[in-house]
Amino acid sequence: xxxxxxxxxxxxxxxxxxxxxxxxxxxxxxxxxxxxxxxxxxxxxxxxxxxxxxxxxxxxxxxxxxxxxxxxxxxxxxxxxxxxxxxxxxxxxxxxxxxxxxxxxxxxxxxxxxxxxxxxxxxxxxxxxxxxxxxxxxxxxxxxxxxxxxxxxxxxxxxxxxxxxxxxxxxxxxxxxxxxxxxxxxxxxxxxxxxxxxxxxxxxxxxxxxxxxxxxxxxxxxxxxxxxxxxxxxxxxxxxxxxxxxxxxxxxxxxxxxxxxxxxxxxxxxxxxxxxxxxxxxxxxxxxxxxxxxxxxxxxxxxxxxxxxxxxxxxxxxxxxxxxxxxxxxxxxxxxxxxxxxxxxxxxxxxxxxxxxxxxxxxxxxxxxxxxxxxxxxxxxxxxxxxxxxxxxxxxxxxxx
Numbered sequence: 001x002x003x004x005x006x007x008x009x010x011x012x013x014x015x016x017x018x019x020x021x022x023x024x025x026x027x028x029x030x031x032x033x034x035x036x037x038x039x040x041x042x043x044x045x046x047x048x049x050x051x052x053x054x055x056x057x058x059x060x061x062x063x064x065x066x067x068x069x070x071x072x073x074x075x076x077x078x079x080x081x082x083x084x085x086x087x088x089x090x091x092x093x094x095x096x097x098x099x100x101x102x103x104x105x106x107x108x109x110x111x112x113x114x115x116x117x118x119x120x121x122x123x124x125x126x127x128x129x130x131x132x133x134x135x136x137x138x139x140x141x142x143x144x145x146x147x148x149x150x151x152x153x154x155x156x157x158x159x160x161x162x163x164x165x166x167x168x169x170x171x172x173x174x175x176x177x178x179x180x181x182x183x184x185x186x187x188x189x190x191x192x193x194x195x196x197x198x199x200x201x202x203x204x205x206x207x208x209x210x211x212x213x214x215x216x217x218x219x220x221x222x223x224x225x226x227x228x229x230x231x232x233x234x235x236x237x238x239x240x241x242x243x244x245x246x247x248x249x250x251x252x253x254x255x256x257x258x259x260x261x262x263x264x265x266x267x268x269x270x271x272x273x274x275x276x277x278x279x280x281x282x283x284x285x286x287x288x289x290x291x292x293x294x295x296x297x298x299x300x301x302x303x304x305x306x307x308x309x310x311x312x313x314x315x316x317x318x319x320x321x322x323x324x325x326x327x328x329x330x331x332x333x334x335x336x337x338x339x340x341x342x343x344x345x346x347x348x349x350x351x352x353x354x355x356x357x358x359x360x361x362x363x364x365x366x367x368x369x370x371x372x373x374x375x376x377x378x379x380x381x382x383x384x385x386x387x388x389x390x391x392x393x394x395x396x397x398x399x400x401x
Contacts, residue, residue: 035100040107041065072116106150196401213378222247269290334374335375
């Protein structure tokens with residue numbers, strides 16, 4: 001049986017959505033700008049489509065073409081000095097040169113790193129913190145945008161329990177690639193997300209109470225916050241989200257969507273928070289990886305809270321990939337939180353003007369980790385406003401504002 005492959009026309013539509021819509025916060029890249037394309041080997045056909053789209057837009061591309069399955073032997077053989085090596089000049093130049101980044105997720109082997117000591121992976125991530133900081137600083141100054149997209153592989157489809165064609169159909173439907181002009185469809189989505197953001201920001205929410213059969217969870221929004229979404233950072237992206245004050249998180253939350261992290265499946269995660277920190281973390285599978293991740297500096301605190309409305313998301317299958325699973329629509333939409341780093345553009349002013357100590361004073365978390373964990377259980381989200389009034393803002397998978 002021949003392996004399913006998306007048509008060249010479909011991939012060109014996909015590339016155009018990323019280049020001409022997702023970048024520049026939904027406005028697409030401009031003539032003369034430089035985009036850094038980071039694409040694995042198994043997604044070569046999408047890389048070619050991206051390069052063509054960049055050229056047609058009048059832009060320039062730099063390509064990092066990543067060979068498949070080359071990470072495992074590094075971690076198996078790497079000693080501490082390898083894990084701590086930081087290619088400062090190369091990475092600094094990369095950030096300085098690029099106006100945009102496009103990252104493609106495509107895994108020939110989703111379990112490539114299974115069994116690798118998670119401490120090694122965390123150490124490597126920590127080593128690269130300056131690189132992530134440089135990117136964030138440039139983004140916060142309004143001089144860099146990025147987007148992230150998924151290329152379906154046989155192994156990813158297998159992990160999701162569907163055929164490769166079914167897997168790609170989820171990508172095609174979610175990204176409007178079956179429409180004549182997908183970019184126009186995304187403009188409509190961004191318009192609706194803008195409406196929801198504006199309504200939420202006008203409400204002046206103090207706290208959010210998330211309640212369901214298994215969840216009893218409180219998020220403290222905090223001061224100097226705004227809701228985000230529709231920025232083109234991820235394709236697809238239907239979520240409306242905020243980076244809350246981590247210090248005000250309380251209660252218990254259960255996540256029914258499995259999470260893949262460092263080549264391992266983490267299943268049925270249950271977290272309990274007290275005084276803003278995870279005080280108990282359990283998982284039916286992969287608990288050791290979960291706990292090792294949470295032990296990373298500030299990864300025991302919330303960096304993001306998000307809601308997805310079923311009326312926007314067409315994703316109705318588990319995809320074994322956070323980018324899609326955090327935008328799951330299904331029957332009841334989803335709630336997800338991210339453990340770790342906060343999004344600084346949740347600050348309503350100019351993030352580039354804020355000093356490190358000021359971020360800490362406002363309760364914006366900082367970490368090399370940003371791990372999204374998803375709950376699709378039917379829930380009611382009630383907002384407590386600064387006035388003391390309480391209003392239901394989300395139920396049965398939909399915003400009611």
